[in-house]
Amino acid sequence: MKSIYNLLKEEVRKNQAVQNSILGNSHPWKRSHYIILSEIIKEDLSNREELQNERKFELGTSISHITLQRFFESDYHYKTHNDLRFLKTLDKICIFLGFKDLNSYVMNVKENNIYNEAFFSKEFTTDIVYRYCHTNFEFFKYFPTLQLEVFDGLIFPEAPFIERIKNYSSKLCENGLKLFTHNNRSNFEIFDLDIISEESDKMVIKTQEFWNLVFVVEETGEEYIVNELNTQIYFIKNIDEKWMIWDNYNPNSGLLNNVINKKPH
Incomplete structure (x- = not known):
């Protein structure tokens, strides 16, 4: 992500x-220059189809x-530059540059080999995890509509992980759950990321993640809250020269479905 961060500046x-x-x-650039830049970006974004x-x-x-x-003046650090608010800023910068969002920009960088892939492969690979978490949060926003295609380019379509996402998310959508985001009530944060295994065709990454999600049943207004801090393991593979997520271990996966199923009807 650090290289993406610096490339965006350029x-x-x-x-x-x-x-x-x-x-x-x-x-x-000084303070006055950033005021001008802010106005340039604002004028551009106000006319963008992506922001309608x-x-x-x-x-x-x-x-x-x-x-x-x-x-522009700060060095990248994952603990301060991977929260949801900052990722939204990167989305807007990428839209200003002519891309749909941050994910589209990153894919363009990889496809056009703007960086030496051998040198930056580790960084791109760990960045997959950050982008997955961001995309997963966006995925929840579509509920009760199931939009699995948002994971294209991040998770292999034949991977067991995408099948599990489909299974537990389908049940949540069937129950009419919608993510409540007003006043930032739903959010997430990645506290730590470590590469625990690395080979030429696979990597294993461990993260510490905090997810605070508020789901509301549209018809009844009933709330279900996910509030968890846990360790997750990501298994990432290189297949046909593409690094994507193959599987994930999340001890709390499907937890919300269990809560709903146990509730008296």
Whole structure:
């Protein structure tokens, strides 16, 4: 993720709208320059098809100059740059650069071999886990509609992991659950990530994750809350020159279904 983070900075600097402004001939950028950059991005995002309807309210169409200054002047660190709020900022930056979202940008980087794959393979591989968690949160937002295609490019379609996601999520959707996100009531955070095994065609990654999710049954308003901090294990494979998730061990997988099933009807 660090390389993606740094590459995004360069892409923004080279953006035509940025180059055609006073920013194109200014270095280094100061507070006033980030105010200008914020206005350039705001004007662009307000006209983007990607930020219409619900997605507009979810992401917004602006990035504050303070956030932009921190983005450009701070070094990347996974503990401070992988929370949901920051990932939303990266989504907006990628949309400004002409991509659908952060995932689309990362896939473009890989497909066009912008980086030396051998040198950056470990970073791209660990980044898969960060992108999966972000995508998984977005996946919940579609409930009670099942949108498994959001995992394309992250999980192998024939993998046992995607089948388990389908099984437990189908039951949640059948129960009419919808993720409640107002006032940031639902959120997640990755506290730690370690590579515990690495081979030429597979990697095993361990994470510490916190998930706080509030699901509401649309018809009754009944709430179900997931509030858990646990260790998860990701099994990532390289098949046909593509690194994607093959399986995952989550001790609390299916927990919400068990709670619903035990509840008296």
